[in-house]
Amino acid sequence: MRNRQQDKKTQETGATDEGSARYREILNAAAVLFAERGYHGTSVRDIGERVGLLGGSLYHHIKSKEALFVKLHNSALQAAGDEIEAAIAGLSSPWARLEAASVKLAELQLDPASITMPLMNDFRQLTPELQAQLIGTRDKFEAIFDRLVGELNLPPDIDRKIYRICLLTLLNSLWTWYRPGTLTPTEIGHEVMKIFLPRS
């Protein structure tokens, strides 16, 4: 028995280097892989390889694969929420505000440089305990669009909840089919909004 005393365990808090460069590297690498291959399809060794570390060495920076995913998910949603709020800050027309928010979200989802939002939809592949850690952040994010849709003067026969879900689902799924080429992410965002804007 080596450890009569439980030794210091410097990182028992679970919080590792919140802001180190290495940690952000890992966060970015994990974001790409989770987005490309899903949670279960990505191993910690895959992530390590992308940042030049062995799988086991990652655990000096992260607490667990699950914690990494939660951190990634929550901080991405938080950042996206902030950017969207900023994008609509100066606008007053309800339709203009919704369009600006949608376009901004499209840009965020399709920007390869940003930490994208892996598995915004579809976290069915995650364990229920993991899901529980994510719904809070997600609800808060969706509340932004809930508010924006609530301000709209929509035709009375349109269900606002379904309208909002559909818009968010589409924007969050853009990256599954978008390929850079003829249209920019911004243009894609406007194109999608054409479907949701009032016609006539």
Add this chain to the structure above:
Amino acid sequence: MRNRQQDKKTQETGATDEGSARYREILNAAAVLFAERGYHGTSVRDIGERVGLLGGSLYHHIKSKEALFVKLHNSALQAAGDEIEAAIAGLSSPWARLEAASVKLAELQLDPASITMPLMNDFRQLTPELQAQLIGTRDKFEAIFDRLVGELNLPPDIDRKIYRICLLTLLNSLWTWYRPGTLTPTEIGHEVMKIFLPRS
């Protein structure tokens, strides 16, 4: 003289009991689990448990987990395509045809009794080789909606390709958020179509 002729070669394709009751049981169980937890999140032992078999015993009926998924995917898409074609057969108005097709697809996606279409979107978690086996069937299915959208008299500023992708993405994602309650699958289908139909 057992086989002077290579006899009828009933299952040379690697396909096992194409139509046995057990095989359909396995297909159904796998459909549910793949949809709930994704491909990697579902183990063959999980599937076996759902039909009262050990994981290894499944291999008397299936060739591999991948083959099971491919079979599931292709037959579901084939059946859905047939049902949608039947639903629009008697209609002539382009908008009525698209709406009928969409509602039918919504019903198929949300009917818990049918072999649903697991991971219609999002097969990024699959290996490229597996994906290659699916895109053919998928393209053929999407061609139905491509044709229907092509018949529409859409506003000229709307990109038809994006319009079609968005509609299909939404319909295929319904099950990720739909919960039985106030609205039936049919009503959900119509509700979604309200967004895509010409307003005013």
Add this chain to the structure above:
DNA sequence: TTGACTGTATCGATCGTTTGGTACAGATGG
């Protein structure tokens, strides 16, 4: 010298898959 960082090596669990064997149903042949 210390503490942050990384490699080496390994753990137990689980993965998809294979193997050997068994129980049983129906044909076959003497």
Add this chain to the structure above:
DNA sequence: CCATCTGTACCAAACGATCGATACAGTCAA
């Protein structure tokens, strides 16, 4: 009628590979 054979369907056990995670020793800058 009985013995034998064949094929189906399954279980029990195990395979090698890989999973997330841990322990520990070495490296190196401060």
